[in-house]
Amino acid sequence: MDEVAASTAASVDVANPREAVRWRARRAFLMAWCLPATTATRTQHVSLKSAFGVHVLTALLVTLLVIILVNVPDSLANRTQIAHYVVAIEQDLISLWEELAQNWFFHSFLFVMTVLSIEAAFGLLALAIAPWGARDEPMRASLRQAFKTVWLQSAQALVVVLLVGGLGAVLETMERSWDASYEIPEPPTLVLPTKAAPGTPEYQEWQKAMDEYHAERGEWWWANYLAKPWYLRDRELFVVISGFVSALWVIWALLRAVGAPRDVSVLPRPPTCEWCGYNLTTIAMEGRCPECGESVASSLGPGVRSGTMWQRRKDIGRIRAWWPCTLEAISRPTRFGRQLRITPAGTDHRRFLAVHLPFAFLIGLAFVSALALIVGQSPGRGSFAGDIVLPTILFGCAVLAAMVAISLVSACIIGLYFRITERRNLLAPSAQAACYLATYMTLWTAFAVAEFVMIILHQQNRFLYNVADWIGVDGDLLGLAIWFVPNIALFIGYLTLIARITASTRYSNS
Ligand SMILES: [Zn+2]
DSSP, X not given: OHHHHHHHHHHHHHHOHHHHOOOOGGGHHHXXXXXXXHHHHHTTTOOHHHHHHHHHHHHHHHHHHHHHHHHHHHHHHTTOOHHHHHHHHHHHHHHHHHHHHHTHHHHHHHHHHHHHHHHHHHHHHXXXXXXXXXXXXXXXXXXXXXXXXXXXXXXXHHHHHHHHHHHHHXXXXXXXXXXXXXXXXXXXXXXXXXXXXXXXXXXXXXXXXXXXXXHHHHHHHHHHHHHSOHHHHTHHHHHXXXXXXXXXXXXXXXXXHHTSOOOOOOOOOOOBOTTTOOBOTTXXXXXXXXXXXXXXXXXXXXXXXXXXXXXXXXHHOHHHHHHHHHHHHHHOHHHHHTTOOSSOSSSHHHHHHHTTHHHHXXXXXXXXXXXXXXXXXXXXXXXXXXXXXXHHHHHHHHHHHHHHHHHHHHHHHHHHHHHHHHSSOOHHHHHHHHHHTHHHHHHHHHHHHXXXXXXXXXXXTSHHHHHHHHHTSOHHHHHHHHXXXXXXXXXXXXXXXXXXXXXXXXXXXX
């Protein structure tokens, strides 16, 4: 009996090695953040309910973790014993409960609204990533996969909160103990004399003393700031950076997980005319479609939907594959769409998008540098890292993330549109279309950024305000309109191109 079981297991192993190892939903807590794709393939069998369970448990654990981390600096700086620390956390939980119990109706309403808006945000996130992992399957299967991914991967929040919050708590603790050992004491705060009412000489005197106190305290703060070690000087900066890096990591992991290979049962479909959707079941291969007259071979022949030029880049070279692919997707979208399969053979389209991302990052860098040149640096006492390097890197990453987000959301909009009009799930081809239009998206991003810089430049030299006065409108509003109108037009153009490419796949046989 055991032998039979062992041989069956072995045959499953050979037939589908990915299916062989199955993880329970709770393994997501350990593995989701470091091995998102493996977690996704090994939890394929997990039900939506279990995935939601992981999600809810994560929310509870994150709340607890935040309370624990918030109490760390107080406890450590005062060298509190662990027992006091536990009592502090307990007190927090009790006061939270008492607050809830006091105005029960209002707080439960607030609680429900907060939970609902958080869940709505997760729902929108699932919708946005659905095209990335969609296959030739019913729409609900694509959405189910997306929701399962978002809920299971939400376990990553624990790691993110632990890393970012932990770093913040440790640095704050270190700063407090450093401040305590700093030899120059902070100037004492002044108390308003009891006799001093506004208008009296005492009050004026007090105000003068207050001004002196503020100046003195400013000097003290600055000396304190300079004396600190570098990692405490820009403490918040490190927390912001770690938060940002974590966010990028989470987005990447989500896409890896939703796009991971999975078993999809083939939908039974009759052989269909690729041009008009006519059922070709009884028509010979040499014949023509009775509805539109196109040859049957052009729908069912061996050369149909052979893939894009980019998919042949290994033979013809990257640049020589990239250019015709880009050109055709933009100038002849309908023809380009005839090359795509509903379920893509590999991850080539994602790689096509990925090679454009460094350019998006550079556009972000150029934007901040240009703005710094135009606006000039403020004479504040900020650091070089905080004022120049950080915003530049953060904005570069933000542009990159925005480009991916707009691609995904556009693919989702077009996919839903075709689900309604054609009653077929075309999320997978719309995602491919959005990826293959990455050059359009990069040029659009460069245009949007350059236009923004030009508007700021013409606001600085008052030209825009003079024009606005002449027309009789608000100057800032005019700048905003000049920026928005062409960008909305470019967005509509992007959506139209995705729709036209996707439309070419609506009767696809493969
Ligand atoms: Zn036809």
